[in-house]
Amino acid sequence: MASEATTVQVEGPEGVVREMRVSSPSRVLWPELGITKLDLVNYLVAVGPAFVEANGDRPISLQRFPDGVDGEWFFSKNPPRGAPDFVRAVTVTYPSARAHPQLVIDEPAAAVWAAQMNTVVFHPWASRAETSDFPDQLRIDLDPQPGTDFADAVPAAFELRKVLAEAGLEAFVKTSGNRGLHVFAPIEPTAEFLDVRHAVIAAARELERRMPEQITTNWWKEERGERIFVDFNQANRDRTMAGAYSPRALPTATVSTPVTWDELETVDPAAFTVLTVPDRLATTGDPWAGMGAKPGTVDTLLAWWARDLESGLGELPFPPDYPKMPDEPPRVQPSRARKTEE
Incomplete structure (x- = not known):
């Protein structure tokens, strides 16, 4: 007996229409809401142009869920076998110095193909793609810690916007699709990842100075308290967050959604889902349209980084899977270090 399958038409470049096969279209990916694989495909078709503008022409990792969001999952970084000929890859270098090809999405049909491969979350x-060693986005993850929530991240985002403006950068904001906020600023691709990480740390420390009771840059969870953590390590090479308009693998099928600064105080991130975002986009437009048109530089933030170094604030810890980095403090949990000293 033939397996269940259907096709969807997806507009491509120069008027091309792609006929994309979708196997098992009735497979339920979000059981709580009954959202199927075909629903996800239709979502990606509906938001396709905005999705590609935000995530296209970038190395991208696919977070795949063969048995739905309640099941096991894995990352695909190398292009999966059987990719259509219009789906390309680019060779990137990872922190280990190993180089490998990584998928690039250039049109909505490529995202639909990824969904056919059970991709739920896209991580650009x-x-x-062609300047993969040099970020063109400064990204800052505002991560609410236990005892805080989305409402606590909102004032932090507004103050961060002021900090970045003082550094000559225009900030854009989106919901994470969960409890936090992601603040982006377009930058010229002239600084390597480590320098951009240092720029993020400089901005985070300035934000922490202005809101010490609400903000923390402490890497160790035991030291963060009930504050918003500025996750500076998301700025590292090969560290990614859910892209704009990417669904999240949460029971409510939320989407990481760009919003305007004017609406940020009143938005409900839980209202942005695979089922609702297409209508929102069609009604309000894309708040991130043309975001990269006027990039800034990280020069001022790097001057702040140098200033902080002179005042005694040094490097911060890297993720545990990273090689030991220059001037990095010990990767030992503070409470464990104290016990060792005793």
Whole structure:
């Protein structure tokens, strides 16, 4: 007996229409809402142009869920076998110094093909495919810690916007699709990942100075308290966050959604889902349209980084899977270090 399958038409470049096969279209990906694989495909078709503008022409990792969001999942970084000929890859270098090809999405049909491969969450790099060593986006993740929530991240985002403006950068904001906020600023692709990470740390420390009771840059969870953590390590090479308009693998099928600064105080991130975002986009437009038209530089933030170094604030810890980095403090949990000293 033939397996269940259907096709969808997806507009491509120069008027091309792609006939994309979708196998098992009735497979339920979000059981709580009954959202199927075909629903996800239709979502990606509906938001396709905005999705590609935000995530296209970048190395991208696919977070795949063969048995739905309640099941096991894995990342695809190398292009999966059987990719259509219009789906390309670019060779990137990882923190280990190993180089490998990574998928690039250039048109909505490529995202639909990824959904056919059970991709739910799309994780684009902060750099473009042909200049993958040099980010063209400064990204800052505002991560609410236990005892805080989305409402606590909102004032932090507004103050961060002021900090970045003082550094000559225009900030854009989106919901994470969960409890936090992601603040982006377009930058010229002239600084390597480590320098951009240092720029993020400089901005985070300035934000922490202005809101010490609400903001923390402490890497160790035991030291963060009930504050918003500025996750500076999301700025590292090969560290990604859910892209704009990417669904999240949460029971409510929320979407990481760009919003305007004017609406940020009143938005409900839970209202942005695979089922609702297409209508929102059609009604309000894309708040991130043309975001990269006027990039800034990280020069001022790097001057702040140098200033902080002179005042005794040094490097911060890297993720545990990273090689030991220059001037990095010990990767030992503070409470464990104290016990060792005793």
